[in-house]
Amino acid sequence: MGVAELTYRDAVVRAIAQEMERDERVVFLGEDVAKAGGVFKATVGLYEKFGPLRVRDTPISEQAILGAAMGAAMTGLRPIAEIMFADFLAVCFDYVANEISKLRYMSNGQLSCPLVIRTGNGGGVRFGAQHSQSVENWTMMIPGIKVVAPSSPVDLIGLMAAAVRDPDPVIFHEHKALYAMKGEVPDGEIVDTLGTARILRAGSDCTIAALALMVPRTLEAAEVLARDHGIDVEVIDVRSLVPLDTQTILGSVAKTGRLFTVEENPRLCGWGAEIASIVADEAFWDLDGPIVRITTPHIPLPAADHLEDLAIPSAERIVDKVRRVLNG
Amino acid sequence: MGVAELTYRDAVVRAIAQEMERDERVVFLGEDVAKAGGVFKATVGLYEKFGPLRVRDTPISEQAILGAAMGAAMTGLRPIAEIMFADFLAVCFDYVANEISKLRYMSNGQLSCPLVIRTGNGGGVRFGAQHSQSVENWTMMIPGIKVVAPSSPVDLIGLMAAAVRDPDPVIFHEHKALYAMKGEVPDGEIVDTLGTARILRAGSDCTIAALALMVPRTLEAAEVLARDHGIDVEVIDVRSLVPLDTQTILGSVAKTGRLFTVEENPRLCGWGAEIASIVADEAFWDLDGPIVRITTPHIPLPAADHLEDLAIPSAERIVDKVRRVLNG
């Protein structure tokens, strides 16, 4: 089987096409996604390939988009809905927080809601405070939905396939600053497993849990820490916030004795806090020192490039923080 | 100066009236709040007292309510807006997450947004999954707003006054299950301070941080733990999630060496996780054992009374958990 180099952007098209080919019930809707191929050009060609009944442009009506996806899902389809920027989840948040997520429970299992909401998450593209947010925690905190955030093209395809096939609703955070990232992707069908973290670099001195754009930055930091500071970092790509692979994280901390998290979401109630609290409870006796979270500060994001770069955790900031914490 | 016994419900009226009398710029809007006095009867008499220009009924248009409050606040008024049930923050979440909270920052300080959003938060009243949620964390995670949740009538008045006078937007979580609760309230003007936690019971064996309805339950649990299990609990009413009085919490943990949090919000990314992560970082060396969070499980809330009672932390559950953790 061959291997191709694909961008994260191209991986979106490939993933959706793979699933639409497999299952007639998979349909796709969103603003400017069909004829125009999406504002991030991440869905180019789907309309041509699957036609106007399966790939549909909508009005600027995010509530209608998610409501329609929900109604279709609960009566038999497998919709993928795009919310263009993750920040816009706020205009349709009722569907995330109160409708889609609670349907199965409130109906005592009479109804299911198998759908995927894919959305452009994260910063680094100088779009300012209303188009750059990392909102994983907005979705992680809601019971009844699953939450995924891939950091590479191959993960994107595999996790998207898993999300589309999953019988539960899944929020799929694509990172805007990763769309141009390239990675190797094998030919043929790719299906991954939700709820699995991945150790991308083994290490013995400390564990760093990261997500999405923070993963390549953490890997970069780990190299510098090893090379320049003699610190051997174990890097975990969390990948799936719900279900959360706590075993991989707890296992790593049992080995290294130290935990850092690197989050792009602003500090308060981030996913890092959740992981920190699990570790501070269940792995307390494994810990050799404080758990340290590295996050975007608790501020709206500035537009200016140098300010945005200061706000979002960088490889340098990770190196600096880990070094200072571990070497005193 | 005299003291009166007031319900938490009556405290709302008294607090709003106090502020409306003081400042002509304070106006109040919401659904059924004026002529009918609110669905929780918490605003009865304000319409009669302050008239139809200052106390206004709105259509069922939560986005218009918060948008209008914002526009009025940024041009000179001091609006109080009611969102009837905290769950409904989801239908106007854009205003919470993207507009009100980011206005000052995005405008580089050109604009302010001094307003209060008061909302009926929390469960225990058998209203089911869409009318019972505890959503403190939905609001705590957003940079740029302040978040308050009083646990007694006197705190409600003092914190409401502080919120109305504050130059920043404040989300004011009133707990629905506390509306009938009585407490002593001194006569005359009452003004409290945002960002201050309160130690309601001093203790030496462990610290428990609680909020709103969880405060009386924790106090009850503390009595049982002292009486039946010889465990001396320090109980902190967090009161204000943003600003967060970390000093009081860190100081208490430095003394007791153990921390529990009691949260009504469902588990993931709750305020307890934030506090746990702060303590696990900054007070790690003070800790004598794991940090343990007691929360509503990560589920939508059931309507049935016995199921809802099982879901939300009770005094018994708190006693049981603390006892088992501390006594092994």
Place this chain on the structure above:
Amino acid sequence: MSSRPDTAVHGEQLRNDDVGIERRLALFRLQVEIRDCEKRAFDLFLQNMIKGTSHLSIGQEAVAAGFGVAMQRGDKSFCTYRGHAHTLARGASMEGMLGELMLRDIGLMRGKGGSMHLTSVEHGVFGSYAIIGAHLPIACGSAWRAQYLGEKDVSVCFFGDGTTNIGAFHEALNFAAVWKLPVVFVCENNLYMEYTPIGDVTAVKHPAADRAASYGLERIVIDGNDADVVFRTAQAALEKAREDGGPSLVECLTYRHSGHSRADPAKYRPPGELEEWLKRDPIVIYRQRLAEFGVAEDTIKAIEAESRRKVEMATAACKASPSAPAELLATDVYADGGWAWRN
């Protein structure tokens, strides 16, 4: 709808009009059953056997009945917290409905959802939603599925006058119109949102119908207290949707005899208003209609007695039902049946 009366005895008095005697009796029976159930729910409040809240449809039965009889098997209902009537109208059992209000194991969702979220998929009730306006887009999605798969069912979405002022209403109506979806939007205009008269908060007289043109739809306002009128309108709208004619928006004028919810004594009404509407009680109207059409008083009384009997039996069954087992707390958060968000 089981016991068909002996129509022969009424002889020529029976006009064989478009509604027809069988459906007329079904319309009457449904209205009576809904009324009796709602009255029983009210009694059960007073006996403190219903916890939480509850929203009755007394006075509005003709809408639920008219649509219930017009809808076909497979058609899907999307209701609000005021959905007891619509749930019964599709054939759900009284004990399922009342049991859910009482939060017992016998309830449609075994007490997990509560009165505001009645759901009975086997009867085509695809949920009751308690966030104003949320289910209008959801109904669009169901209709989209029918359109895409070529299934011929229609999705029907019930809501109140107050709901027309929230954003989701607007998004759903435009979406349904642009995609030409087989969905019928039914606004029950009962003159009030919770306690505020709809006219105080709405820019037009008819909150739904006066907005139909915004979505390229026909303006339809009907007497929502006459089950025949509702039935005919429903049938036409359903047929249009089924034949790819797209959505309809129907405004039914009606009135709730009781307060908004259990807690509400409805003191905000002007004096005399209730009395005027009681004269137009849909069940009184319909009972008279049956008589005019020659249905014997005995037949009518039999229906009424049968309804009372069913309500008694359902009440007894509900009272005998235990609460759901505690394990139910942790089921069906996710499709694996459980609640685990971690390994």
Place this chain on the structure above:
Amino acid sequence: MSSRPDTAVHGEQLRNDDVGIERRLALFRLQVEIRDCEKRAFDLFLQNMIKGTSHLSIGQEAVAAGFGVAMQRGDKSFCTYRGHAHTLARGASMEGMLGELMLRDIGLMRGKGGSMHLTSVEHGVFGSYAIIGAHLPIACGSAWRAQYLGEKDVSVCFFGDGTTNIGAFHEALNFAAVWKLPVVFVCENNLYMEYTPIGDVTAVKHPAADRAASYGLERIVIDGNDADVVFRTAQAALEKAREDGGPSLVECLTYRHSGHSRADPAKYRPPGELEEWLKRDPIVIYRQRLAEFGVAEDTIKAIEAESRRKVEMATAACKASPSAPAELLATDVYADGGWAWRN
């Protein structure tokens, strides 16, 4: 609006109509300045001096100019991400605008907000909002404040055709109508949302005007490429609002000559469409209008030259401006000037 021309020289050719020569020149000057600034913004993209995104109003200048000239000091503008034009039209400086696009310290918000959030309170620009529809309710709030305090300013809210399909549009329009607020809603119908023709996603032909009746408002559709027409309509709507006559909804037909945003080559347009609209370029129209009204070519050329000079100066100032200091990252999250969420 400083240098008043010598009107005497034009003699009798000047008709003293309702707009008047002074305002006509102001309308022209504004349109030219906006056009020149937007073209400069485009050049700066190409030179990679503008990061992030940016949304030009080339082709739509008449709307901003018509309202800008009609609005009074104290009136408040609420704009979108496509708000460069509206910000300039209220008197904000070119370097403030372009500097913000370039994310420099000289920018209106020192680079903190970026091109989509232009704000200049001193000029009455109360923010530019980038979540579709959000600012319509916000403008209502500003208008409510004016009504409550008896202040006589009007709040004007600009948005696009695509915005009429989101829920906040509906809520704001109804709210403004019921409360009779002094607010003017201005829909710039440029035929497209981002890349999708508005007709593909909207149930009516005129996305704003065909919905006015839903809020009890007058149906107003105007030629948005003729600054005189815009000015007259604006003046009437503003006057109505100022005299407690309540809100207006104005649909201006116009067209953007460039793509939706920096990234968009606008390939989705049918061939010939742009060419047709270029014939109706608002600046070409208005230049001719001035000539018809007897304004000398020299006067016109002087305005054009002055605009170009100002743009050059502003560009130079922006290029010379540093980035804002790093400390700015942590300022103005809260009103105490800082970002501390804890003690």
